[in-house]
Amino acid sequence: MASGDLGHQHTRDYIETPELSPSLLDLLSNTLVLYQTIPYLPISTLLNVAATSRSFRHLLHNTPGVFRHLDLTQVTTAQFDIDGIDHGGEVWRNVQVDENLTEDDFYSGPLRGIFSSLRRRNILQHVNTLVLDGLSVTSEFLNDILVDPSSRIRILSIREVKNLNERKLMQALRYACRPTRPEDTPRLRALYYFGKKDAAPLMATPPLTQAALARASRGVNISAGWNHKSQHALKASIESEGEDWYSRKGRMISKPIADGWAETLLDCRRS
Structure with missing residues (x-):
C-alpha cells in the first residue's frame, strides 16, 4: 500500500471517530463546575436531581460542601x-x-x-x-x-x-x-x-415555543441594540450605587x- 493510501486511511479513520459529548453527571463530577452551579439551585432541585439515579445521589450526598x-x-x-x-x-x-x-x-x-x-x-x-x-x-x-x-x-x-x-x-x-x-x-x-x-430573584422566563422563537428572530436586530444599551446602563448603575452602607445617607435601620x-x-x- 502506498504512503498516500496510508495517509488517506488515517484521515478517514480520524473523521469517522464519533465525538463523545459529556453527560450532565460528567460535568457535575468536576468539583469546579459543581461548586459554581450549586448556588443557583434551590434545595428542592438538588434533592430532585439526587433522586434521579444512584450516581447522582452518591455525587451530591458524598461531595463535601454541596x-x-x-x-x-x-x-x-x-x-x-x-x-x-x-x-x-x-x-x-x-x-x-x-x-x-x-x-x-x-x-x-x-x-x-x-x-x-x-x-x-x-x-x-x-x-x-x-x-x-x-x-x-x-x-x-x-x-x-x-x-x-x-x-x-x-x-x-x-x-x-x-x-x-x-x-x-x-x-x-x-x-x-x-x-x-x-x-x-x-x-x-x-x-x-x-x-x-x-x-427576591427575578422569576425565570418560561420556555419559548417554536412559534415564539420564530417571531422573536424577526426582531433580533432591534432587541440586540436595546440589550446593549441596557447592559451599559446596568453596569453604570451598579458602579455608581455600590454598597448601601458606604453610599447611602441617613438611617440605615428603619x-x-x-x-x-x-x-x-x-x-x-x-x-
Whole structure:
C-alpha cells in the first residue's frame, strides 16, 4: 500500500471517530463546575436531581460542601402567610385540634417540618449557612438551633422574619454565650438580624415555543441594540450605587432597636 493510501486511511479513520459529548453527571463530577452551579439551585432541585439515579445521589450526598449553604426563603413549603392569632383568632381556632398545640408549634410548623425531613436525610448536619429571611421564625425554634449539639450552623440570617419574640431571642443568645456553657458552644458565629432582606430573584422566563422563537428572530436586530444599551446602563448603575452602607445617607435601620441588644452583643463578644 502506498504512503498516500496510508495517509488517506488515517484521515478517514480520524473523521469517522464519533465525538463523545459529556453527560450532565460528567460535568457535575468536576468539583469546579459543581461548586459554581450549586448556588443557583434551590434545595428542592438538588434533592430532585439526587433522586434521579444512584450516581447522582452518591455525587451530591458524598461531595463535601454541596449542602453547606441552605437558603429556604424561596421554598414553597416554608412560607407562612397567615395573620397572627390575636387578629380575630379564627385561624387559630381552626387549627387548634390539640389542646397541647402551642404558638411555637403553630408559627414554626413549616420550618420544623422541613428540618425534620432534612435531618432524616442526613443533610442538616452539613449546613453551615442558613438563610431564613422573611419566614415565620420563632425564638423557640432559634433556641433549638443554638443548643442542639448536632447543629453545625455557623452563619444564620433572620432579617425581616415574622412572629419572632425579640426579647426571647436576646435571652437565648445570652444564655448560649454564658461563661458556664459547654466547650465549643455556641457554634453560631454570625447572626444577621438588622436590616432588610435581599430582594427576591427575578422569576425565570418560561420556555419559548417554536412559534415564539420564530417571531422573536424577526426582531433580533432591534432587541440586540436595546440589550446593549441596557447592559451599559446596568453596569453604570451598579458602579455608581455600590454598597448601601458606604453610599447611602441617613438611617440605615428603619425599625427601632429594642433595649437589651447592646448588653447581648457585649455578652456574645466576650464569649
